Amino acid sequence: MKVIVVTGGSSSEREVSLASGLSVLMALRDSGFDVRAADPVFGKEQPDENVIFGKRNISRDFPSASDLKKYNNRKTLEFVNSELFDNADIVFIALHGKFGEDGRIQSLLEMRGVKYTGSGVTASAMAMDKNVSKIFFKHYGVPTPEWLLINRDVKREYSTEYFNILNNNIRTSLGYPLVVKPNDEGSTVGLTILYEDNVENLTEAFQKASAYSDRIIIERYIDGKELTVGILGEEALPVVEIRPKHGFYDYEHKYTKGMTDYICPAELPAEISDELKRLALLAHNSLGCRVYSRVDFRLSTEGEISCLEINTLPGMTELSLVPKSAHAAGISFPGLVKKIIELSLS
Secondary structure, three states: EEEEEEOOOOOOHHHHHHHHHHHHHHHHHHHOEEEEEOOOOOOOOOOOOOOHOOOOOOOOOOOOOOHHOOOOOOHHHHHHHHHHHHOOOOOEOOOOOOOOOOOHHHHHHHHHHHHHHHOOOOHHHHHHHHHHOOOOHHHHOOOOOOOEEEEEEOOOOOHHHHHHHHHHHHHHHHHEEEEEEEOOOOOOOOOEEOOOHHHHHHHHHHHHOOOOOOOOEEEEEOOOEEEEEEOOOOOOOOOOOEEEEEOEEEEEEEOOOOOOOEEEOOOOOHHHHHHHHHHHHHHHHHHOOEEEEEEEEEEEEEOOEEEEEEEEOOOOOOHHHHHHHHHOOOOOOHHHHHHHHHHHHO
């Protein structure tokens, strides 16, 4: 079976994607697949794998918005239309973030008639859009923190008066503490937690998020445990608790070895673990996701569960959560990757 691992890409999660892609590539080769890696940013002229992956140490900081402008997404069109995919049995999508996890690459592959791993076009797009996914969560009875969506007008200059009015609205509708984040980014890119009512901090958080998206989510912050549930096929995997050693689970904590402790299975009462799994499957199915995903939750100090988001292409690195959860269920990393391909083909 010939497999193309599509990795890298032009999103803010490019470095994480390359790490995921390398892990998947090695696991597939160990399992006897005919596999090669390819990166959309190079278009139809793909370099050697050593050039694609380089030295895979993920930076502690995500790329700036200006850094990402050097990538020409037109190359993705020639990439998908190239001879690379002529005899591929399936594409393993190891992309994260925009242009990879949001349905765009899935749409191009479908038009090309190439099979790929993970969720389809519509489910991928809806899961990437935090506002849309939260609307679906509420409709299907999956608890999620209250939120506001701000559509930023790129032609408008936002005054101090605007942020004063916005802060007053937030104070009455949501209250503090808050999370301010881009509507369609992952890995906590552009995210800020605001613990206190402060207009200057709100302004700064808004500007940080708007560097990555024209739609900004302002969401009630839930103090408590950080938990996640992987989905594989129609099964919820063991719950993982995430314990950053200081601060919150940001980009640095996610991708720097030793900065976060992971407990799997999470040390929770059985009824709470069962409910988390039930809600994870419900959230996964509510958006029409398929094959695999990861559903993120907060468990408040009062014991209330809140679903934050779904990741349709969760990380596949040594620090990633779905592989940890699968391992706790007795599934090796090569076995997980193989199962994802089998489920995608079926």
